[in-house]
Amino acid sequence: MPALIYSFDSTRREPLTDEPLDALRERFGGKAVGLIEMTRLGLPVPPGFAISVEAGRALMGPDAAFPDSLRDAVREGLAGVEAATGLRFGDPSAPLLVSVRSGAAASMPGMLDSVLNVGLDSTTRAGLAAQGGARFALDAHRRFLQMFGDVALGVSREVFEQLISATKTRLGSPSMTDAELDEDALAGLVQSFEATLGAKRADLFPGSPQSQLELAIASVYRSWNNVRARRYRALQGISDELGTACVVQAMVFGNRGSRSGAGVAFTRNPSTGERALYGEFLANAQGEDVVAGSRTPSSLTSATAVPGREDRSLERTDPEAFALVQSLADQLETHFRDVQDIEFTVEEGRVYLLQTRSAKRTAEASVRIAVALADEGRASRDEALLMVDANAIATLLRTRLPSPEELLARGVQPVATGLAASPGVAVGRIVFDPEAAERMAAEGQDVLLVRRDTTADDIVAMKGARGILTAAGGLTSHAAVLSRALGKCCVAGASTLHVDYAAGVLTARPRRGSDASPRTFRVGDTLTVDGSTGRVYEGALDVVAASTLPELDTLLAWADERRHMGVRANADTPRDVRAAQAFGAEGIGLCRTEHMFFADERLAALRCVVLASEESERERWVGRIEAMQRGDFEEIFHAMAGHPVTIRLLDLPLHEFMPRDDASLAAVAAGLSVPLREAKRRAGARAEVNPMIGHRGVRVGLTIPAIYRAQIRAVLSAAVAVARSGKGVFPELLVPLTAVGEEVRRVAEAVRAIAEEVFTEQGARVAYKVGTMIELPRACLVAGDMAQHVEFFSFGTNDLTQTAFGISRDDSAHFLPAYVDELGVLPQNPFRTLDIVGVGELIQLAITRGRAANPTLELGVCGAQGGEARSIQFFAEQGVDYVSCSLTRLVVARLATAQAALRLAGHPRGGALAG
């Protein structure tokens, strides 16, 4: 049997086993491996031991017994810690206290439970008091009771908060902080807490540290299945089967007076990527106080202290401890070849490291950091490429507000200013209630989630909201950390704001010293928040286009050197085509000709073609369409000269293009010289119940062949004309919505016949390709048949997902958000990230059959998933030649294709997909 525990102890330098770190991570979780690795490096880590994921499985049921084998292992682990510290667990004179913390292989910050100060009862408290004073010992004891009560016995935190409030009121100072509670008050609280818990578990209270430790361990394991953890895993695509490990470690005490405290440090700024230590520190506190956001901590460094307030940073208050932290941070970043997020505790001037992990960061920071680390030689360029979450960099193209100066010049002033916790601009309606926010966001409304502070339960609401605004909490508060991870705009700790949940009112008090009167906003009012400056504005401000980071251009240039797949753009207008080239597209993978018919005149012509009852009438209108389209295609070919341009033949759902209002009907009636009534009748006859799977695509092409004929003529005539001007033209004609080989054969045959006709007329030829969309399940099955008639396939993953699942994308908001976020029925929205199990298998089938029938078949993807990193990885594995995506996803595709190439080549950092 593999060992149930793994001990670490920095007093002994040699590694305890030869087991590689990756294997250890799977068995003992990320937190333990960080601690073990730091221990091996000789850094100051309190001694402790990890208990394996496997050992925890026996504890998962609510009434599961604590196995004897595990009890023995824990005893052995504790013995090691006792030897290293010289303390003994449960010893009244020199008691060892431990923290019991979770630690899964995948990072799930704040989602699982911890219990600190385990080992305290009234007896051992005396021993602790002898070391650090009676008040300190009482404070530690009441903290233990609170956390243990919450985590192990399910007593609501509110119960403890009320008892504390009552004590403060009794003392006549309802607004005093917890740190101001005196010894007597704490002693009273400990007594009433113990009574509360004793009422629930008389066997555990008072006393019995050993039983408390076992229950604490079991509870930490069980927190794997709490609701918020399950939802977080569903959101992040982490398997429920993974399980957590548990870390038991000697306590060090940040709450041991003024030269003590708890802090969090990032080796670089996780918001901007700036190369400077960044973090927060709370004096005379334990770690939970910082993470929970219930007290606002000070900055770690002087440089990032809030301007205009007293600098209470660790750098100023304890330069010696600060220097230690800085040196440790630098060692960790160099060793791990990436930016670290470090938890530490200062105990009476000594610094202890409690955790290190790869830091979550904003997209902007991730790009800057990656390029900087490569430039500094701390990472290779390939490592830098793999360090960035490709999906996240789409946000770097987001819009921004004009600068505060420009706004001021226009008379626009912020109503409040908080911490710039996560960059971006959000315009939305104020919502306080997280459930209401979820619902409104699911309906497509722009929501601004406004809270005093957020908790882990708010994650779904945060995900749906345009932005987050909190009145309390710092840059490492839950709201700030999670916003950055989600790429959401966030302004945190806007302390002049007052949130009255009950009244549904948000009050913005004027700055101190200002003579302005307070402003009030109600739920539903619109605000604009700027997460890059921390400013909050009334109403909806206009936004301007963002400039991209110079580092992003550098990174993408490195990516272009590495990738094998082509990256094309979905673009329908010459303007979009030019923009696509600027964003690095190597061609147009999808030009949707139906989007060229939105102009009134063209729409009317097309309607006349469809609704004509006589062929001569139809031909007249079709002639106009051909002429108009030829002009469109010439412009596009000029704009994309030298690159392939894939033009999809019309895929309009006839139902949706039919005239409904009187003016449109009159236009058709006039165009066809029929009475209005008749035009209405014909349009009515085209009505459909489910237009998405109705009369569209090739079905229209074959039943009204004049339309495709005109388009094919227009494409090829335009190509000949542009080729004559000396430019490279590579037209590719694409047939939409095919389900039957015969559909493909007929259109391909028509294209080749019409091409000969056009080339003869024009006296010149151009090379062209014919392809078919593969966007219906049946098309995947008969791909071998289809491949015989075409030169390329283009996978339309949007429609393929719609039909494989039988889910209309337009209607999916009614249930898909609940499926993904609340119920966890699906790990992710398949319209965003390809469903590899189902839709992916269909694509594999189509590729295997298509290539078997036509070995030179070219393969592209043009659905939304063609611009999503995980999906791109799959496409690369299947041998797809290129992806085509919207303009805003081109940067994602360029990076993700490079990452896929590195992973396929077996790069050691490529094992897991980012984000």
Added chain:
Amino acid sequence: MPALIYSFDSTRREPLTDEPLDALRERFGGKAVGLIEMTRLGLPVPPGFAISVEAGRALMGPDAAFPDSLRDAVREGLAGVEAATGLRFGDPSAPLLVSVRSGAAASMPGMLDSVLNVGLDSTTRAGLAAQGGARFALDAHRRFLQMFGDVALGVSREVFEQLISATKTRLGSPSMTDAELDEDALAGLVQSFEATLGAKRADLFPGSPQSQLELAIASVYRSWNNVRARRYRALQGISDELGTACVVQAMVFGNRGSRSGAGVAFTRNPSTGERALYGEFLANAQGEDVVAGSRTPSSLTSATAVPGREDRSLERTDPEAFALVQSLADQLETHFRDVQDIEFTVEEGRVYLLQTRSAKRTAEASVRIAVALADEGRASRDEALLMVDANAIATLLRTRLPSPEELLARGVQPVATGLAASPGVAVGRIVFDPEAAERMAAEGQDVLLVRRDTTADDIVAMKGARGILTAAGGLTSHAAVLSRALGKCCVAGASTLHVDYAAGVLTARPRRGSDASPRTFRVGDTLTVDGSTGRVYEGALDVVAASTLPELDTLLAWADERRHMGVRANADTPRDVRAAQAFGAEGIGLCRTEHMFFADERLAALRCVVLASEESERERWVGRIEAMQRGDFEEIFHAMAGHPVTIRLLDLPLHEFMPRDDASLAAVAAGLSVPLREAKRRAGARAEVNPMIGHRGVRVGLTIPAIYRAQIRAVLSAAVAVARSGKGVFPELLVPLTAVGEEVRRVAEAVRAIAEEVFTEQGARVAYKVGTMIELPRACLVAGDMAQHVEFFSFGTNDLTQTAFGISRDDSAHFLPAYVDELGVLPQNPFRTLDIVGVGELIQLAITRGRAANPTLELGVCGAQGGEARSIQFFAEQGVDYVSCSLTRLVVARLATAQAALRLAGHPRGGALAG
């Protein structure tokens, strides 16, 4: 190289090769095999030879040269015929004339071309005249020129008809028949016909019989690709690759005077199945005159002569020839063990057989004949089962009109009476134009196609029409034969009707001797026609339920002994369930609970459940639903006691069930105590663009779990209650529209938990099963996952077809008829007959994966294709346990499952699927 030709000659009794008939049929077509077989039996068949399908491939291009090898083979074949007849092809004194006819392996009556009397020019005509007289020879010559001109040179039949009309006018008798044309007139016509053809092909006219023969052969092959043949094959599911063979045979002359003629005989009545020779005969005519319907032939037998008219039947006019025909017919039926459709010619009293084939027959006749042949010992019961087209027998459950006597008693009299050509009742609007009929039928209108007579070009219009009414033509006219094949109601030869195509008016003249005035109807007016009595009525008459044939019950009893698959019914109400039992269902395979909510009160309750914003409100309404549903299920369990009942949990598209009109909205507003405006808002928020792939099925079940919970409780409480009464109850709960394994797991888990709750409450248990619909492509792919959570799969082939093809069934009328009938893109409507290539592969995948994961998994099919014979064959091959279908298709399913079992057991008659 296999021989290009196969000669047959009844003067030589021994078989010419040992090749089995089935192999011969593939190479030389059905017509040749019939002739060869009759020759082997020593029956009177004019000598001839067949040319193979393979040989014809070289001739398919319009300008293809006639290969030398084929020329040699034809010469060799002709030599044999010359030896047998003592005549010589092209010999001026004793010329051999031949017919050149098509003959594919699959029967395609009237769709391919023939040329008769080949070998005639002005020289050989003299030799023919010497044998049979000058007028006869001239008549044969002008017939040759007409057919050759039409078939080989593409000269419109109208051209010849106009020349004939002009001649008749010149003679002063525009209404004379062709048979009344005298020698001079015929000579003039031959001259002008030759001039017309000579203008097209100077190399062929005058003279050159050898070249004419070769072109005739090539043209017959090429007729395989004419439009009507392609459309017929598309309709009948005959492969375009099959190809036709060609038969060249010595002419015998039905136009050789009054003791000659051409006839068609069925060994039994193809309309009723009656055991009596049945057919038609046209004196002094060639076969084409009978088939084309241009002259109305006489009955073959006295018994079927039209009452009230002179009996000109062959039985009366030439009893000797009639006796010969009768004896030959009996020999053929006995030999082929099936009813035969025979073409024969009487030449001066001698009878020659020109074709025999299995007779097309009405569904009613097919059942009666099959049972009769088995009872008479002419066929085995298994052969009888395989003899009937299972799909066609659904028509035997059609509604009928009250008897003419009953109608008369109500004062309803027919406006016309014709021949009862194909049974059934049709109520529809008069349409003359076949294209208009096609279009209107595709739009779902009830069309009655009214024509003077029909041609092979009208087949699509006939298929779409409710019924066919013709003013001319007999019981073996094109209209009558095809109507029976299509199972369409048809009244033919209603000679008191006058059809004025140009004016759009149908006039019904009173019967001779009546003093009533003529009635006129316009296109668009409604008539009712009764194909069982030949009567035509004004307006839409009420119809009454049909009684089934006693022979059908016999046949189905035989079928029930043979089949292995179960047959269940789709039924939603206790009344339907009782009807299903009467039709032989062995359980309910699909009870759609959404159909139980059509009553206003229930609909309102369900809407309140969906639109409630508070859980308590929802629970109140859900409670009512549970109570109502429990009653429903108790009734259904009682009605189907002893058999399984599959109850599908609610699958309502929320969109469609939302209240829209003010009354419904008011009911919801009252039910939920909210303002009307709010009810409207909530209902509006449920609107969807594509409800068929929207918020329905398990998606509703998981997002509003109270509904399924209530249904599950209702089903299981009802089951316990009925089981208490001592009846056998086998409830099976079915989860609709699942695409994800987790959906299935959750609902299955809920069912098992709720079952325990109900059984505890009720103090008793029942056995039950949980299953999932497999009706989305993704479900097929993840079937292995789903199968772990359930006991059975039910394939919903309607939805699976919709999503595999991406075709909304509700909207498919816009293009699917064109795809199948006009364009031939699809061989059949996949919503009627399972698409085996695509949807079938998905089903195979699901079965393989499902059974691998759960070897005891039960498999059912509940879509429309579960009641269709070809689809049932496929399901049987895949090991499906039962099919479930609508009440009207139960008889089809019972027979088709038996046929499938026989075919799977390798029954020699089971090779090809019927019709």
